[in-house]
Amino acid sequence: MTETLHSAFVELAAKSPDATAVHSEAGLLSYGELDRRSRELAEELTAAGAGPGVPVGICVERTPDLLVGILAALRSGACYLPLDPNYPADRLTFMVEDSGTRLLLTTPASRAGCPPGPTVLVLDGEAVSTEPGAKPVPVVPEDTAYVIYTSGSTGRPKGVAVRHSGCVAMLAAMDRVLEGCDLSGVAAAASVCFDMSVMEIFNALCRGGAVVLVESAVHLPESRYADRITHLNVVPSVMNGLLDAGALPPNLRTVVFGGEALRRKLVDRTYRETGVTRVFNAYGPTEGTVFCSFGLVPEDSAEEPTIGPPTEGALVYVLDEQRRPVPTGTPGELYLGGAGVAHGYLNRPETTAERFLADPFQPGGRMYRTGDVVEFTEGGELRFLGRTDHQVKLRGYRIELEEVEARLTGCPEVREAAAAVRGNRLVGYVVPAGDGPAPDGPRLDAALQGAVTARLAAELPDYLVPATLVVLPALPLGPGGKLDRNALPEPPAAEAGGPLTAPGTPTEIALSEIWGQLLDLEPSGIDVQAAFYDLGGDSLLLIRLARLMTRRFDRRVRVPDLFSFRDIASLARWLDEDEGATPEVVQSARRRAGARRAALRARPAGDRPATDS
The missing domain is CATH 3.30.300.30 (ANL, C-terminal domain)
Known part of the structure; x- marks a missing residue:
């Protein structure tokens, strides 16, 4: 019986050990190998003190080691805490200290960026000073599976502790909704710090499919396994960019939208311009375990998409200010009950008490107050209308x-x-x-x-x-002396500061060509002292800019680097100057990127990317 997030994977690995579980730039991994490596690492974690209620930090780049670490943490009985190696050091340190994490998994490539404090176990060949063979403690459905930190209204992020039982219920609901969909190549493009990653990884590994690891959805065209991708979870704004670039995988057949409002225009374009045969729209906060509503968006309809009907097993209430159910077609606040409701916020009892309430409709149950305003349609689906607070979504x-x-x-x-x-x-x-x-x-x-x-x-x-x-x-x-957000003005256009400073050096010329391509501008007419955003750029184009610069200059360029160097002139100086003259934050980014490349080159030949037969 499947009771935990990972138990179905263990069963499948025993039945089909030779099936491919992971495609990545660092190589392939079979179900049997992923099972063996995660089991052995789980024993090491148990010997080091892992167990139920113990967070294990996972600070690993997007290689098969990431999945080995996540599965090992779960199999040890612990919960995993995803730590993106690209996050600022202060953010990672806060998450580790706030969660009380004492064990951390990493690799040689990411070790330098790990926060201090926890005991570190290094994957990928380095010796670990623990005694393997300790038997993990059995996991029960109410144990915490993972902790994901979300933005916090107090200025501090808060960790959401999600139960195994909620994950199992979510995967079972996805089984029924996605019946017949090809899961042989599920793109894992979301950051592990975003709960969409849970569905990407485990919807594949617990159903006999394969995970295709990519850096992000924007990097899909660069994946050597792009033609293996059949299933993609994506934010609508990112999908628009992929369609504009003609960069979708050729064998993609299923798209699941989430994280932002979905419009009919994008649905029609997806069906029309790709080989996609099924488009779904999904909704759910981290506190409700990934998705709580999920529905097929038909091709032959003129209506704007809803966020779907409630998933099977989810208890969905639309309530007024007195927490009474409202009629169909009447706006109200959305409350979630059932198995998907998380434990609450880690070490935040007051905030947990504010948002996680007793369920008046299910004796002994709990419900989560989402802050989202919705209404039920006559067809039993949910229509998203807005928020009761100042929470927003950007790129999901x-x-x-x-x-x-x-x-x-x-x-x-x-x-x-x-x-x-x-x-x-x-x-x-x-x-x-x-x-x-x-x-x-x-x-x-x-x-x-x-x-x-x-x-x-x-x-x-x-x-x-x-x-x-x-x-x-x-x-x-x-009138009441509070901030009037509706009166905040649009950002003014950048003022001309004199004559245009045209591209001059070879690097500036190369950058102006990339900017011109993205912004639909004539390269020679771009002012090298103008910021990317002031010329019409946005956050999605910034991601594409980082990708194109990485390819053009053969140097890892990250979005945070583009916040430090906002115009062509400063970017060109950064690219041209010696490492010693760059800010420490950039030196650190370069060292991490170099360490990753060195670690990949140092791997045995069997672990390196090879031609897939």
């Missing part, structure tokens, strides 16, 4: 604007701050600190932008760093 990531605002006001250059999403970019609004003259109206300030962005980029994941900073004389207030 959940952002509490209060967290961004708290970080902004923590900068010594800022007295007051607000944040909002405009198009595909996060915009910060600040009132400068100090005694200088206040601006007459909204304006951009490159010096302030550089100072504040550098500080935030060292503390926050890139999706939480405002792409544009608007300086205001004062924040707009409503």
Whole structure:
């Protein structure tokens, strides 16, 4: 009987050990090999103190070792805490300390970026000073499977502790909805710090399919196994970019949208321009275990997509302010009950009590208050209408604007701050600190932008760093003296600062060609001192820019690097100058990228990427 997130994988590995479980740039891995390596590592983790309720940090790049580590943590009885090696060190340190993590799995390539404190076990060949052979403690359905940190309205991220039973219920519901869909190549493109990754990995490995590991959805065209991908989970805004670039895998047949509002125009385009035969739209907060509603979006319809009907086993309530059910077609707040409701927020009893409530409709049950406003349609599906608070979604990531605002006001250059999403970019609004003259109206300030962005980029994941900073004389207030978010202005256009500074050096010319390609501009007419966002760029184009620069210059370029160097002139200097002259954050990024490449080159030939027969 399947009772845990990983038990179906263990059963399948015993039946079909030679079947391919993982495709990645670092090589292939069979079910049997993944089973053996994760079992042996689980024994080492148990000997080191892993067990039920013990978080095991997973700070591993996107190689098969990532899946080995996740499965080993689960098989040891522990829960896994995903730690993206590309996150700022301060963010990773906070997550480790806040969760009480004492054990951490990593690889030689990512070890340098791991936060201090936990006992570190290194995958990929380095000796581990523990005694293998310890028998893991059996896992029960109510144990915690993983902890994922989400943006927090208090300015601190909060860890959501998700149960095995919720994961099993989610996978069972997906079985029925996705019946007949080809899972032989499920793209694993979401960050492990985003709960979509749970469905990508385990929907494949617990159903006999294969995981195709890619850096992100934007990197799909670069995957040597792109033609193996049949199933893709993706954010609508990213899908638009992939369609624009003609970059979807040729054998893709199923697309699951989630994380943002889905429009009929994109659905029609997906069916029309690709070989996709099934488009689904899904919804669910981390606190409800990935998805709680999921539905097929038909091809022959003119109606805007809903977020689907509730998944089987999910208890969905649409309630008024007195927590009474509202009639069909009437807006109300969405509450979730059933097996998918998480334990709560790790070490946050007060916040847990505010959001996780007794279920008045199920004696002894619990329900989660989502803050989302929805309505039931006559057909029993859910239509998303908005939020009751200031939470937003950008590229599928959940952002509490209060967290961004708290970080902004923590900068010594800022007295007051607000944040909002405009198009595909996060915009910060600040009132400068100090005694200088206040601006007459909204304006951009490159010096302030550089100072504040550098500080935030060292503390926050890139999706939480405002792409544009608007300086205001004062924040707009409503009649009650509270911030009037609707009155926050659109970012002003960058002012011409004199004659155009045209590309001059070979690197500037190469960069201007890439920018021109992305922004549909004539390369010779691009001012090398103009910021990417000011020329019409957005967060999705920024991801593509990082990918294209990596390919063009044969150097790993990450989105955080593009926050540090915002125009062609500074980017060109960074690319051309010696490592010793670069900021420490960039030196660190280069060292990690070099270590990853060296680790891959040092692997035995059998573990390196090879021609797939």
